[in-house]
Amino acid sequence: MRVTIVGAGLSGLMAARTLIDSGHQVVLFDKGRSPGGRLATRRIGNACVDHGAQFFTTRDRAFAALVQQWCDAGVAYEWCRGFATAATADDATGQVADGHGHGDGDGFARYAVHGGMNALAKHLAIGLDVRCNSLVFGIGRRGNGWRVTLDDASVTDSDALVVTCPVPQTFSLLFTAEVAMPEALWRTEYDKTLTLLAVLDRRGAVPYPGGLQGDAVFTFIGDNRAKGISAEPALTFHANATWSDAHWDQPPASTLDTLTELARPWFGDAEVLERQLKRWRFATPRSIWPEPCWQPDGVHSLAVAGDAFSGPRVEGAALSGIAAANAVMSPL
Ligand SMILES: Cc1cc2nc3c(=O)[nH]c(=O)nc-3n(C[C@H](O)[C@H](O)[C@H](O)COP(=O)(O)OP(=O)(O)OC[C@H]3O[C@@H](n4cnc5c(N)ncnc54)[C@H](O)[C@@H]3O)c2cc1C
Known part of the structure; x- marks a missing residue:
C-alpha cells in the first residue's frame, strides 16, 4: 500500500x-x-532546552519494550525515578528540604532523550x-x-x-x-500551555534531580542541564492550564515578564541571560x-x-x- x-x-x-x-x-x-511536534527542543546559544514534553514514563509492556530499544540504541536514558515537589524544596539553597532528595520518589522510571526530546523524533x-x-x-x-x-x-x-x-x-x-x-x-478540547524558557549564568535553584512538580503556577519546572541535555544552565517552566488560559490573550512581552517574576524563586542567585516564551495552543487533550x-x-x-x-x-x-x-x- x-x-x-x-x-x-x-x-x-x-x-x-x-x-x-x-x-x-x-x-x-x-x-x-x-x-x-510536541517533542520539541530549542537551542538558545549553547543551551539546549526541551520546551514541549519533558520526559516519559512506561505503563504499557509494549511501550516499555520500545523504550528499552531506544535506550539500547543510545537514544533514550533513565533520568530519574521521581521529582521534587514545591512543598519539599528549599528554594534558598536549591536542596531538597530533608537533604536526601526525592529523585527516587515513587520508583517509576522517568526517561529522557540524549540531546533533547526532539532527538527521538x-x-x-x-x-x-x-x-x-x-x-x-x-x-x-x-x-x-x-x-x-x-x-x-x-x-x-x-x-x-x-x-x-x-x-x-x-x-x-x-x-x-x-x-x-x-x-x-x-x-x-485541549488545554493550553504557556512556557517560559530561561537561560541562566549559573545553576538555578531547582532541586535534585532537576525536575519539580506541584508549584502553584507551574505544572513542571525542568533544569535542562541537570537532566543532562544542556551544556549551559537553562530552565523550562510550564504554566498550568488555568493560568495559561487566563493569560493567553495578553501581549507576549507582558506574559514573559509576569512568568519571569513568578519563576524568580527558582533562579536562586543566578542572573537570567535570555528568556523566551512558547505558546502551546493544543498542549493536552482534556x-x-x-x-x-x-x-x-x-x-x-x-x-x-x-x-x-x-x-x-x-x-x-x-x-x-x-x-x-x-x-x-x-x-x-
Ligand atoms: C508543554 C507540554 C508538556 C508536555 N510534557 C509531557 C511530558 O513531560 N511527558 C509526556 O509523556 N508527555 C508530555 N506532553 C505530551 C506529549 O508531548 C504529547 O502527548 C505527544 O508528543 C503528542 O504526539 P502526537 O504525535 O499525538 O501529536 P503532535 O506531537 O502534536 O504531532 C502532530 C503533528 O501534526 C502536525 N500538523 C498539524 N496539522 C497539520 C497539517 N494540517 N498539515 C501538516 N501537519 C500538521 C503538527 O505540526 C505536529 O507535528 C507534553 C506536551 C506539552 C505541549
Whole structure:
C-alpha cells in the first residue's frame, strides 16, 4: 500500500515505522520545520532546552519494550525515578528540604532523550520520507483511496491515510473529505500551555534531580542541564492550564515578564541571560477517546490517531500511532 500520514509527531512517526516494517510505502507531511511536534527542543546559544514534553514514563509492556530499544540504541536514558515537589524544596539553597532528595520518589522510571526530546523524533525519522514545511490543506476521497492537497496546491494520492494532528485540526481536514467524526470526538478540547524558557549564568535553584512538580503556577519546572541535555544552565517552566488560559490573550512581552517574576524563586542567585516564551495552543487533550484510534464505520483505509486516543502523553501518542498503522493494514 501507499500510505500518507498527516503529522510527523510521535504518533505519525510510530505509525510510519510500523507500516514500513510491514513493507508499505509511506510519506509523512508536517507543517513544522522538522519532525517531532510536541517533542520539541530549542537551542538558545549553547543551551539546549526541551520546551514541549519533558520526559516519559512506561505503563504499557509494549511501550516499555520500545523504550528499552531506544535506550539500547543510545537514544533514550533513565533520568530519574521521581521529582521534587514545591512543598519539599528549599528554594534558598536549591536542596531538597530533608537533604536526601526525592529523585527516587515513587520508583517509576522517568526517561529522557540524549540531546533533547526532539532527538527521538529525528531518530525515528531516519529512512522515512518526511516532508516538513508541508501544510495539509485538504483531504478528499480518490477512487478507493485518498488525496491530500498541500497549501501549495500539490496533491498526493494514496491507498490509505493516517491523520495524527490534534483532534480539532483533524476535524477540519476530515470535514473537507465529508468524513463525519462522532460529535464526542470532534468536540475534544485541549488545554493550553504557556512556557517560559530561561537561560541562566549559573545553576538555578531547582532541586535534585532537576525536575519539580506541584508549584502553584507551574505544572513542571525542568533544569535542562541537570537532566543532562544542556551544556549551559537553562530552565523550562510550564504554566498550568488555568493560568495559561487566563493569560493567553495578553501581549507576549507582558506574559514573559509576569512568568519571569513568578519563576524568580527558582533562579536562586543566578542572573537570567535570555528568556523566551512558547505558546502551546493544543498542549493536552482534556478527554481521551476510549479506542486507541478511530476509523469511520466500514472504512479501513483511514485511521485517526494521536495522544487524544491512548493517553495525553508520549506513551499514548506512540501507542495510538502503532494502533492506527495496524488498523489500516487489517483486512476489511
Ligand atoms: C508543554 C507540554 C508538556 C508536555 N510534557 C509531557 C511530558 O513531560 N511527558 C509526556 O509523556 N508527555 C508530555 N506532553 C505530551 C506529549 O508531548 C504529547 O502527548 C505527544 O508528543 C503528542 O504526539 P502526537 O504525535 O499525538 O501529536 P503532535 O506531537 O502534536 O504531532 C502532530 C503533528 O501534526 C502536525 N500538523 C498539524 N496539522 C497539520 C497539517 N494540517 N498539515 C501538516 N501537519 C500538521 C503538527 O505540526 C505536529 O507535528 C507534553 C506536551 C506539552 C505541549
